[in-house]
């Protein structure tokens with residue numbers, strides 16, 4: 001049996017750090033409100049001349065190095081992003097050029113904050129069916145470029161960053177199951193209203209920025225993530241206690257705590273980066289994974305549960321042996 005196994009992880013955060021105190025100067029908010037409602041203290045913001053592919057390139061090089069692989073070993077590149085550099089070519093193609101890798105399949109996946117979970121699930125299918133043997137899967141975002149810095153209900157939440165994994169075909173267990181869902185009926189609770197197909201004018205008057213009915217999104221997110229934890233455990237005949245690490249999407253500490261409670265898991269076994277990274281959308285799960293791999297918390301052979309929820313709505317999970 002062929003499994004998809006993570007052979008290396010990497011991540012990148014831009015140098016510039018925006019604190020809650022900095023945001024107090026921009027909008028009517030407070031450090032206390034942001035920390036109590038979201039758990040966020042700081043977030044990173046890309047430099048003016050940095051784009052999503054710059055972040056993706058750094059994270060990818062670190063993941064390749066950790067895997068002991070060269071870009072020429074890669075036969076599939078998938079980038080999950082909501083903030084591509086261009087309408088086309090895809091960010092994956094731009095990344096492929098940066099890595100000087102020519103000819104292999106490369107494409108983007110758009111599932112907003114669930115993007116990395118979707119992208120890794122797709123890579124898993126390629127590897128299990130023998131269509132690829134060594135894939136680079138990246139979540140990269142410059143989400144702060146989609147923010148209205150006058151809207152306190154969204155501008156305090158998000159940050160920029162990138163995370164990447166190299167995954168390879170292996171006889172040793174790796175990804176055990178993936179679970180993807182979406183419900184477009186919720187399109188209006190969390191969205192950017194404008195878009196190219198509606199004409200350039202559709203992006204004016206604030207319609208090019210993230211809008212969110214935060215408390216409604218919150219309720220659906222908590223319920224949905226609870227359900228997907230059950231679905232993942234049942235599909236693998238596992239108990240809550242079989243999970244060593246929860247690597248959740250980093251949107252809000254209260255959503256993360258609710259999922260940990262559902263798993264009867266101590267917060268000591270949950271990787272939490274939301275305090276320092278904010279919500280980096282598709283980058284948040286691979287960023288959190290890389291942080292906990294590099295600081296030695298996550299060890300080979302442990303069972304990891306990744307989950308995410310985002311605009312669409314989209315949601316998903318991946319259970320794997322690291």
Ligand code: ACO
Pocket residue numbers: 028029030033034037038112113114152153154156190213214215216217218221251252255279281309310311
């Ligand atoms: N500072 C101070 N007050 C604020 C701020 C702020 N930054 N933002 C909102 N408020 C106010 C509101 O105006 C409201 O005031 P009112 O009572 O006078 O009307 C009050 O705070 C409460 O607002 P709520 O929206 O009800 O606050 P809530 O406790 O729900 O927290 C939050 C808001 C943090 C956004 C939360 O709802 C949340 O995390 N939602 C889920 C986000 C999420 O998971 N998104 C999915 C992934 S993102 C993606 O896919 C792109």
